[in-house]
Amino acid sequence: MFLIKRLHLQNGKKINWQWDGTPTHLVGPNGCGKSLFLKNLADLFPTDYETFLYLHRSREQHLPEIYRSEVLYLPPQSSMTDFETVDQFMNLPWTFHLYKNHEPAYDFQDLIHEWQLTKLPPQKLSSGEKQILSILRALTLRPKVLLIDETFAHIDSARKQKLIERLLDWRKHHHGTLILVSHEETGLEALQLKRLHFSDLVENPH
Amino acid sequence: MINLQGVVIPLALVSAITLCTYWLGQKLHRDFLIASIRMILQLILLSYILNWLFQQQHFFVGIIAVAVMTINAAFNIKSRVKHSFPGLFLDNFVSLAVTLWPLSFLGSYALYQHEMSKISLFLPLLGMLLGNTLNNLSQGLDFFTRDLKEKKDDVLSLIALGATTSEATKSLFNHSLRVGMSSTINSMISMGIISIPGLMTGQLMAGTSPSVAVVMQIAMMLLILAGSYLGLSLSLFLARRRFFNSRGEICF
Numbered sequence: 001m002f003l004i005k006r007l008h009l010q011n012g013k014k015i016n017w018q019w020d021g022t023p024t025h026l027v028g029p030n031g032c033g034k035s036l037f038l039k040n041l042a043d044l045f046p047t048d049y050e051t052f053l054y055l056h057r058s059r060e061q062h063l064p065e066i067y068r069s070e071v072l073y074l075p076p077q078s079s080m081t082d083f084e085t086v087d088q089f090m091n092l093p094w095t096f097h098l099y100k101n102h103e104p105a106y107d108f109q110d111l112i113h114e115w116q117l118t119k120l121p122p123q124k125l126s127s128g129e130k131q132i133l134s135i136l137r138a139l140t141l142r143p144k145v146l147l148i149d150e151t152f153a154h155i156d157s158a159r160k161q162k163l164i165e166r167l168l169d170w171r172k173h174h175h176g177t178l179i180l181v182s183h184e185e186t187g188l189e190a191l192q193l194k195r196l197h198f199s200d201l202v203e204n205p206h
Numbered sequence: 207m208i209n210l211q212g213v214v215i216p217l218a219l220v221s222a223i224t225l226c227t228y229w230l231g232q233k234l235h236r237d238f239l240i241a242s243i244r245m246i247l248q249l250i251l252l253s254y255i256l257n258w259l260f261q262q263q264h265f266f267v268g269i270i271a272v273a274v275m276t277i278n279a280a281f282n283i284k285s286r287v288k289h290s291f292p293g294l295f296l297d298n299f300v301s302l303a304v305t306l307w308p309l310s311f312l313g314s315y316a317l318y319q320h321e322m323s324k325i326s327l328f329l330p331l332l333g334m335l336l337g338n339t340l341n342n343l344s345q346g347l348d349f350f351t352r353d354l355k356e357k358k359d360d361v362l363s364l365i366a367l368g369a370t371t372s373e374a375t376k377s378l379f380n381h382s383l384r385v386g387m388s389s390t391i392n393s394m395i396s397m398g399i400i401s402i403p404g405l406m407t408g409q410l411m412a413g414t415s416p417s418v419a420v421v422m423q424i425a426m427m428l429l430i431l432a433g434s435y436l437g438l439s440l441s442l443f444l445a446r447r448r449f450f451n452s453r454g455e456i457c458f
Binding site: 039042043044045046064065066068069072073074075077078079081082092093095096097098099137138141 | 364368377
């Protein structure tokens with residue numbers, strides 16, 4: 001799915017990776033650059049590389065907005081300061097030009113109501129609740145690759161299991177896959193992620 | 207005819223106040239002194255320059271004067287924006303020139319019709335527009351650049367969802383526009399109730415009838431509002447392009 005040779009991260013590290021699309025859990029210590037790698041994978045920063053192929057085509061051959069909607073990066077924390085309601089937050093991407101004339105892949109109103117996520121203004125939701133909404137919103141956009149940057153970190157285990165069920169459903173019906181980065185995380189066994197250490201991707205400077 | 211007495215009395219008053227601040231240890235006397243001397247010298251110099259300019263009939267002399275005024279304004283805005291970025295001066299110059307030069311012609315035509323091309327009418331109008339728009343641009347741009355850096359993660363998360371750079375920064379852009387325009391809007395709201403504007407005051411003191419002075423002031427304020435909005439919108443648009451590349455990747 002990805003063939004990456006000598007991708008220069010902004011922290012000076014160079015990455016080599018051939019990824020066949022197997023759902024992967026990328027682990028590494030704080031500050032090793034795994035989040036930075038995900039952001040570069042999502043084409044959010046300008047960077048140099050020798051080869052960067054996604055679905056056998058170079059990154060430049062993909063329209064940037066379409067590429068980012070397919071290889072969708074989910075940050076660890078979503079700010080909701082600009083939103084007055086949860087619906088406004090959930091519907092924001094549908095105001096973008098890219099998603100005009102598209103329909104959401106899922107309607108997660110059942111989970112949103114079950115977990116009473118509309119009871120408070122978005123700014124007053126807990127970190128975990130904001131993360132849940134971010135994941136659900138991302139799934140409605142039909143990404144092909146979901147890049148999850150510690151987005152499960154603050155979610156309690158009961159809700160995490162239900163979210164994982166939805167993620168498995170998305171993988172099955174939309175043939176989506178994911179790369180998750182975190183230090184260490186438990187409760188993700190059902191996702192059947194291949195565990196990989198970030199340092200294995202980093203080119204040895206010598 | 208104004209005699210020097212008109213300046214001597216206010217000058218004596220400011221001198222007395224400056225001495226007072228010195229005796230009271232308020233550390234304002236230097237600022238008062240420098241600001242007063244600079245203002246007097248700059249305005250005397252301006253009077254000589256304007257006298258000379260107004261006597262010129264060459265079109266290109268007017269163009270040079272307009273360019274110098276706009277360059278000065280663009281530099282001034284650059285120095286007031288705390289989070290400066292490469293290209294800021296050029297963006298300011300383009301924003302001011304593209305919006306205020308045609309607007310000054312339009313204003314000259316609206317106010318003076320067949321005399322619109324006279325330098326003595328066009329330059330003061332452009333000066334008023336530049337002076338006001340300069341504040342709007344520096345406030346709006348300062349807010350935009352600061353907020354963009356503070357909310358980098360929010361912008362990043364929107365771009366990650368597939369937003370274009372204009373969609374991802376729409377809320378910041380509009381907020382900066384409101385911040386930049388607020389001083390002009392506030393001054394318009396208070397005009398005539400709390401304050402008598404400078405242009406109108408000058409005309410009244412020169413003996414113009416209030417009804418004529420009011421018409422001139424209304425036209426001027428509407429031109430200032432239009433110029434500020436257009437200049438600030440263009441400068442924010444140009445500034446935004448400096449923070450992203452053609453693929454919409456974040457370069458700050």
